[in-house]
Amino acid sequence: MINSIERQAILRNNPQWLQGILRGVEKEGLRVDTQGRLARTPHPASLGAALTNPHITTDYSEALLELITGTCQDSHSLIDELLDTHSYVARHLDGELIWNQSMPAHLPPEAEIPVGWYGTSNTGMLKHVYRQGLARRYGKVMQCIAGVHYNFSLPEAIWEGLGTEGDTPMQRRNTGYMALIRNFVRHAWLLMYLFGASPAVSRSFLQNAGIRHQLERVEADTYIMPWATSLRMSDLGYKSPIQSELELCYNDLDTFMLRIYDAVTTPWPEYERLGTRVDGQWIQLNTSILQIENEYYSNIRPKQTTSRCERPTTALRDRGIQYVEVRCLDIDPEAPAGISVQTSRFMDAFLLFCAIEDSPLFPAPGFCQDSQDNFATVAREGRKPGLQLSQEGRPIALKDWGLAIVDRLMPYAQLLDDAAGGGNDYTDALNSQRTKLVDLSATPSARLITQLRDSGQSFHDWTLRQSSKHWETLRARTIPAQRLTTLDQAVGQSIQAQHDLEAGDHETFAEYVARFHAALGPHPGSGAARSHAMPATTHSQGAGT
Secondary structure, three states: OOOHHHHHHHHHOOHHHHHOOEEEEEEEEEEEEOOOEEOOOOOOHHHOOOOOOOOEEEOOEOOEEEEEOOOEOOHHHHHHHHHHHHHHHHHHOOOEEEEOOOOOOEOOOHHHOOEOOOOOOHHHHHHHHHHHHHHHHHOOOHHHOOOEEEEEEOOHHHHHHOOOOOOOHHHHHHHHHHHHHHHHHHHOHHHHHHHOOEOEEEHHHHHHHOOOOOOEEEEOOEEEOOOOOEOOOOOOOOOOHHHHOOOOOOOOHHHHHHHHHHHHHOEOHHHHHHOOEEOOEEOOOOOEOOOOHHHOOOOEEEEOOOOOOOOHHHHHHHHOOOEEEEEEEOOOOOOOOOOOHHHHHHHHHHHHHHHHOOOOOOOOOOOOHHHHHHHHHHHHHOOOOOOEEEEOOEEEEHHHHHHHHHHHHHHHHHHHHHHOOOOOHHHHHHHHHHHHHHOHHHOHHHHHHHHHHHHOOOHHHHHHHHHHHHHHHHHHOOOOHHHHHHHHHHHHHHHHHHHHHHHHOOOOHHHHHHHHHHOOOOOOOOOOOOOOOOOOOOOOOOOOO
C-alpha cells in the first residue's frame, strides 16, 4: 500500500489525470417579488418545463429555482456557465428576482407556500407527491432553505494508476470514492468555517417554522447566533430527529446501500399514522423512514446518474459511484451566482486531498460522532475565539487544525496548478482561505453580521438590496450566442418532452407508484440484486431528487 506522498508523486508525473477532473454545480434560490416576499406565481413558462429542462428546474417549492450546470473541466468555465444561466433567468422573470441567501426571504403562512408542480404525467406526479410528503414530515418552511451543491468526479485512470483496492475498475472506483467521503466527513467542519454565510435569519422564518430559540435579536426583524457560521446547517436548519438516528456507514458502499435500503423499506409509526392518501389524494409515496433514497439529508452523497425511475440504490449497485455531491455549501451572498471561482478552486483542492490522503475506516459504534459534533459545533459557534474541536478524541484549537489542513492541501493545489499549465490560481485560492483562519472577521459569516450592524438594516432588507444589485448585474451581462441558443432550445424541448410524457402514460398513478417501489429490487445483501429500472424514454430526469 503506497502512502499519500508517493501518490502525489505519481500524480505529478501524470498531469493528464488531473486534467480529467470534472465538476458541476446545482444552485438553489427562491424567486421573490421586488419587496423580497416569496413569489406565489407558477414556474414561468418562459423557463420551460421544470420536470424536463436540464438547466433550469425547481427543487421543493414552485418558487425554489434550481439552476444546473453541465460538467466542466475548469472552475472558470463552470462559474461562467452558472452566471449565463442566472442571466437567462434574470431576462425572463417579470417583476421577480432570485434571493441570494440560504436562509429564506419573508414567507407567507405555511399553508400558502406552493409545492412544486411538474404536470400530470406519472413522473411529474411522483415528484409532486414526494414533495407533499416532505411538507408533512418536516414542514414547508424548512424546505425553503437553499444551498449550493458541488459535484466532483475523478477520472478512472486515477484509481487505476494509484493502485486503489479492488478487483475490477468499478470496485476500485467505489473504494476510492468511499475513502474520499470518509475524509470529507472528518474535515467538513472546515467548509462551515470558511464558507458558512447564514448566521442571521428573519423573524418570519422563526415564527412560521415554530422554532423555539435563544437567538440574539439585533433589530425588530433580525435574529443572529453571535458566533454562528451557518444556521442553515445547524439544528435550526434542515434537520430531522428521525434521520439523525440513521447512522450510515461510509466504510464501504455495500453497507451504505444496505442501510439506505432499510430506511426506504422500514415503516415509521408516525408516518404510518399519516397514511399515503387523504380523501383519495396522495400525500406521501410511502410510510417508510425515507420515501426515497434522496430524502436522506447528508452533507455528501455518493452518486450515479439514473435513468427514468431508476432508483439511486440500484444505479449505485449496478454501475458504482460516478461522482460525489457536496451539499453543505451556503449560498455566497457576495457572489452573483452564489459561488465564486475561488471557492470552486478551493473545493477541487479539498476534494482531491480527501481522495488521495490516507483514509482509515471508521470504528464502530459511533463511527464518526466526533466528526459530526465538530461540524455541528462550527455551524453554531465556529467564530467563537479560542474554540476547541475534537481530533481523534483529543482537544485542538480550530485555528491550529484549520491551518494544518490548509498546509496539507497546498501540494494538491500545486498539482492542480501544474496540470492547468502553470500559474498560481489554486494556491492563491488556498491562501485566501488561510486569511480567514488567521482573522475571524474575514469569514463570510462575520462580514455579513458586520454589514448588518454597520448598515442598520434588517437581515431581510440588506439581503434584498444585495440580491437586487446582483440581479441588475446579471440582467446587463452578455450571454454568449451559443450558450443562449442552448438555453432557448432547452426551453422548447423541455415543454415538448413533458407533453410527450403526459401523452404516453397508460397506467394509473397507483400502478406507477407500485412499479416505482418495485424498481428498488431485492435487498442489497441478497446476491440477487439486478437493475429494475423502467424502460428508457426520451426523458432522463431522476424521480424526486
